[in-house]
Amino acid sequence: MAEDRSACVSTRVVHDGRVVHLSVDSVRFPDGSLGELELVRHRGAAAVLPVFATDRGAEPDVLLLRQYRYAAGGVICEVPAGIIEPGEEPDDCARRELEEETGYRAARLVELTTIHTTPGFTTEQIHLYAAFGLTPGTGRTDPDEFLEVERMPLSRALDLIRTGEMTDAKSIVTILFASRFLFRSTGGDALEHP
Numbered sequence: 784m785a786e787d788r789s790a791c792v793s794t795r796v797v798h799d800g801r802v803v804h805l806s807v808d809s810v811r812f813p814d815g816s817l818g819e820l821e822l823v824r825h826r827g828a829a830a831v832l833p834v835f836a837t838d839r840g841a842e843p844d845v846l847l848l849r850q851y852r853y854a855a856g857g858v859i860c861e862v863p864a865g866i867i868e869p870g871e872e873p874d875d876c877a878r879r880e881l882e883e884e885t886g887y888r889a890a891r892l893v894e895l896t897t898i899h900t901t902p903g904f905t906t907e908q909i910h911l912y913a914a915f916g917l918t919p920g921t922g923r924t925d926p927d928e929f930l931e932v933e934r935m936p937l938s939r940a941l942d943l944i945r946t947g948e949m950t951d952a953k954s955i956v957t958i959l960f961a962s963r964f965l966f967r968s969t970g971g972d973a974l975e976h977p
Contacts, residue, residue: 791810793809822904823904826869827873828953829911831957832895836916845958848930851928862954874912878914888919895961895965941962
């Protein structure tokens, strides 16, 4: 969704950083009144659920990360993800982050959906994907990334969500979306998938 520039009367830049840009915008609201809003502008990101092929009807395995996140207060469980570089398409970002963070390449990406992370104060959107046809590539994490890759059955990933062990919103949405709309239950615990 495009930014509604017609609502913006003026912008005062407060911070122009590597990842985020903070401004205070004077805005004309739908009822005609004026007000100020603090806005974090973000170029967006992509997240990807790596899925390992299994026998038709069997539950797939997925890859998740246990990654140190300073802002979250420690190590959290999440799907591979990263910021879209200038000029990069979201699916290319998903492929890049998948290989950098897990060491795997995908033969095929399936676009799941796009989410607004916190639309009350940021423009950030995250494009969500599932990756199939995984083959070994070359992993190389950024200097500020500390992570471990963990392979598990999809049901285990769903348990992490159910028990509250997984708290990362983009990961929860990616896994639940894939589980509900990409994989189809055939009765019991068996799943059909692309």
